[in-house]
Amino acid sequence: MYEPTPTEQKWQGLWAEQRTNEPDLDGAEHPYYNLMMFPYPSAEGLHVGNLYAFTGADFHGRYRRLRGLDVFQPIGFDAFGIHSENYALKVNVHPMELIPRSIETFTRQLERAGIMYDWSHTVTTTDPAYYRWTQWIFLQLFKAGLAEKKEAPVNWCPSCKTVLANEQVEGGKCERCGTEVGQRLLSQWFFRITDYTEKLLANLDWIDWSASTLTAQRNWIGRSDGALLRFRLASDPDETIEVFTTRPDTLFGATFMVLAPEHPLVDSLTTDERRAEVSAYRDAAAAVDLVERLKTDDKTKTGVFTGGFAINPATGLEIPVWIADYVLMEYGTGAIMAVPAHDQRDFEFARQYGLDIRPVVASPDLVEQTIDPSSVSLELGDQAFVEHAEGERLINSGEFSGLTAVEGGARIVASLGEQGLGEPQVNYRLHDWCISRQRYWGPPIPIIYCDECGTVPVPEADLPVLLPHVEQFKPGDDGIAPLAKAESFYRATCPTCGREARRETDVSDTFLDSAWYFLRYPSTDFDDRPMDEARTDRWLAVDMYIGGEEHAVLHLLYSRFITMALHDLGHVPFEEPYERFRKHGLIIRDGAKMSKSKGNVVNPDEYIDRYGADTFRTYLMFLGPYQEGGDFREAGIAGPQRFLSRTFDAVEAAVESGQTGFPDPDVERVIHQTIRQVTGDFESLSFNTAIAALMELLNVLRASGRVPTRDEVRPLVVMLGPIAPHLAEELWEMLGKESSLFEQAPWPDYDPSKLITDTVDLPVQVNGKLRGTITVARGADETTVSQAALADEGVKRHTDGVEIVKTIYIPDRLLNLVVRS
RNA sequence: GCCGGAGUGGCGGAACUGGCAGACGCGCCGGACUCAAAAUCCGGUGGGAGCAAUCCCUUGAGGGUUCGAGUCCCUCCUCCGGCACCA
Incomplete structure (x- = not known):
């Protein structure tokens, strides 16, 4: 009789003893790096969702192993970050105590699940031996000019007391705690991921990833092709407002302009009589956070007129300049030319404030009927005309009238170009990556501020900058990072001049920890270098990466960027970290994602105790297609x-x-x-x-x-x-x-x-309906098969007395007799 | 609104490039073993009509292409995931 528990213990013991799961990292002839997304070790223990992901990845790794490859399959723990810190605050245990306990629980749970991990090469992001190199990476980027400090409006969660990345805000609320997010202006460290936008985008054409993940990345990067246009101010022809537009063809329809409330030209444009109203509007906009402004439910447009005018370079007309919060400072130039006839948002705004609406594009048939396309009167309903009909043409656009929109747009840009008022431009949705966190539980950013020498990187020899044990690590509502209150931490001497100086007290984003962990696994036995060259050459890039699609953009994009940067700096020989990526599906229960709040979380231990790991593994992978997930029943x-x-x-x-x-x-x-x-x-x-x-x-x-x-x-x-x-x-x-x-x-x-039989069972259809199955020799010819078919009782019933007009015969597959009665 | 993905028995799900829809499993029904039950083993199981052979219907809805459509095309509906005033 099969007894799972003793059998599993026996083999887990033998595997550990014989180091079965530890490939020879220096000598393996057929290295295969099978990576799975490392977990955040929550105190509650391993979740079935985690185990589902790991089990599928393990199926893959073990399969490759059985086919003769030397499979390296490591695991680690992503233990820094807001998740851990908030939980520590909640249960009132210091994370430095809590995290090791959680990791212990996770390790025990993972070991008994029978996953082929090489436990001799784990990574824990909170370990100084690891984050020393996280800080090292920061320094490399800093030296290369890819890290810079800039003041930026950031999302601020008043409950978590921290800055949030745009990605951590959902519908105006903090992703973690659900509190409404506000806006603050802080000086932050940014990584210049936008320097790599084109490469990040272009490589998507050849990396072998799940199609949906590629799409998500393309959308996130959000390339849009258009033009940068300059509108002179009516009051000062030397000053211009720059706008980005994807529709230069509609320039003749630009009847007003809108600037973001924070736009630097607002002050000089605003006339005295409008100033009070304008500044009230700007104050109100600043009080609302960045995300709140983008909220769905209330899209009623608001804005105020600055009193200033600009000149539409196409029509030569003076058009009013407004400010409105539907224009975002972070995208494009923070200013738009408003074409209400052909943009729904501008249309609504124009209706709201009674601004001119001038149609400049029409469907081809309408243009056909028009004698003079440069002067057409056209009624719009309650919608802007935004369809991109094939061959739509410009109207009311002077010399460009009658041209197709595509051609007209290009000609308009070219014509403005001659006057120095425009050129083609590409814009992206992707922003630079803000890595500063005014929190405690992360690796300190290795920078020292000196009054004499300015911003000085911590010398590599001084790494790691240890995260001190701070009892009161709860962030204050003043926006001051916890480390800024730890004097023994922030007091430092300048590495350059030796004077008294001050350390950076922000820590870095958790996404930085996880942006390079896979580079570290093969080299964990070296403490004098982050990546051993020979090991890296042998094992990287990652052959297969399996993980959840929730990381389709952030983690996967950031780790691609870090890899590219390290590549350009000569630290790794490849620019794409993951040759293949496959997403796994989500395991749900009772039709809903498992979550503590729904009370439908499954504890794997219970099932492994009862059925054994093998049965549980088999069940998890049998309940549905791995890449689509399934229902836990x-x-x-x-x-x-x-x-x-x-x-x-x-x-x-x-x-x-x-x-x-x-x-x-x-x-x-x-x-x-x-x-x-x-x-x-x-x-x-x-x-x-x-x-x-x-x-x-x-x-x-x-x-x-x-x-x-x-x-x-x-x-x-x-x-x-x-x-x-x-x-x-x-x-x-x-x-x-x-x-x-x-x-x-x-x-x-x-x-x-x-595989092949001598005879085949051939389905016989009459008019596409199955009427019999006959056994014939493999590869039999049509005549033989037809004769056999017509002798079949079931077939005969439907062919007697009717005319066979056509015979479809696919050898060894099917015979279809088409009859007419 | 936009971008992905999915709608197939009582349930989870199969079906390669258009070619026997419902593999496999759960559940259920019947049988064997047993004093009995559990476990195990054997058989059956999409819906409808019929004593039966057999026939009809059936892959979210409606149209189309085809000898033949779960699969391809068009229109629509529903659900899930992501993005969301990105100019």
Whole structure:
């Protein structure tokens, strides 16, 4: 009888003892780096969602291993950051105590799940031995001019007392605590990720990633092609307002301009009689945070007229300049030319304030009927005309009238270019990466401020800048970082001049910790360098990265950027960190994402205790396609449980009978078909169908009480390896093998000649409906097949007395007789 | 609103480049073993009509292409995920 718990303990013990899961990092001939996203070790312990992700990645890693590759499969802990800090505050335990405990729990849980980790190469981001190099990376970027400090409006969460990245704000509220977010102006460290925008975008064309992840990154980067145009001020022709537009073709329709409230030209544009109103509006806008301004529910446009005018370079008309909060300072130039006829937002604004609306683009048929496209009167309903009809043409656009929008746009830009008033431009949604956090639980940013020497990087020899143990680490509502109150920390001497100086007291974003951890795993045994050159050459880039799509943009984009920067600085020989990335699906329960608040979280320990890790693994991967996720239903676990137990019984019976060989050609054929199927399924991460195929094979092997031979069960045992590794090892041993299954690369090959039968069962349709199945020789010709088909009772019933007008015959696949009655 | 993805039995889900829809599993029904139950084993199981052979219907809805559509095209509906006043 199959007893999972003792079997699993036995093999986990042997694996650890024999270092089965630790590849030779210096000598491996077929290195394969199988990476999975490392977890944030919460105090509550491992979540089934984590285990689902890891199990699938482990299936993949073990499969590659059984095919003969030297698989390096490390794990680590992403333990810095707001998650951990907030939780520590909540339970009132210092994170320096809490985190090691959480990691211990996680480690224990991961070990018993039977995942093929190399525990001799783990990474913990909170370990000074690790974050020393995180700080080192900051310094490399700083020296290369890729890190800079600038004052910027930032999102501020009054509850978490910290700056939030735009990504950490959802619908105007803090992602963590749900509090309404405000706006503050702070001096922050930024990484110039925008220097790499084009490379980040272009490489998406060749990296082998899940398609949806590629799309998400493209959208996030948000390239848009347009033009930069300059509008002279009516009051001062030497001064211009720059705008970015994707629709230069609509320039003749620009009847007013709108600046973001923070725009630097607002002051000089505002006339005295408008000043009070303008500054009231600007104050109100500043009180609302960046994200609040973008909130969905209330899109009613507001704004005020500055009293100033600009000149539309196309029409020569003076147009009013307004400010409004629907124009964002962070995008483009912080100013727009408003074309109400062809932009829904501008349209609404114009309606709201009674501004001119001038249509300048029309559908081709309308232009056909028009004698003079340079003077058309056109009624708009309650919508702007924004459709991009094929061949739409310009109207009311002077000399450009009648041209297609595409051509007209290009000509307008060219014409402005001659006057120095415009040129084509590309704009991106992507912003520089703000890495400063006014929090405690992160790696200090290694910078010293000296009155004499200015901003001085901490010398590399002085790293790490240790995060001190601070009792009162709760952030204050004054926006002062916790470390700024720790005098022994921030007092320093300037490394350059030796005078008294002050340390940077912000810590860096958690996303920086995780932006390079995979570079560290192979080199964890070196403490004098972040990445050993030989190790890096041998193992990196990552061959397969599996993770959740929730990280499709941030983590994956940041780690690509860091890798590119390190590449350009000569530290790594590749510019893309992950050659292949596959997203895994989300495991849900009762139709909802698992969460503590919904009370539908599953604790894996409970299930592993009851059923064993192998059964639980098999169940998790069987419940649905790995890349799509699925519904966790407790009842379903019985299937995998029976399957493993029946497999054990079958192998046991085979061993006892002592029979060998392949006595039954039908069974042998199924074995080969299964090998083909399962191999293909593992290649495409279709673990659910691989398991189903093995179940089918087992059903054949033991059909009607049949006892299989040792040779018949061997491929089954090997293919079970990635799925239920402990059981597979046990069965492998029962079959008389001496060393670990995973040391031997025994993945079976199928013999194509054994897949084929001499005869085939051919479905016969009449008018597309199945009326019979006939057995014919493989490759039989149409005449033979038709005759056999017409002799079939079921077919005859539908062909007698009617005329066969057409015969469709796909050899070995199908015969379709088309009749007319 | 925009960008992804998905709608198939009572349930989770299969179906390669258009070719026998419902693999595999859960559940359910029947049988064997048992004093009995559990476990195990064997058989059945999309819906409808019929004693039956057999026939009809069926992949979110409606149209289309095709000898043939879950699969391709058009229109629409619903659900999930992401982005969201990005000029």
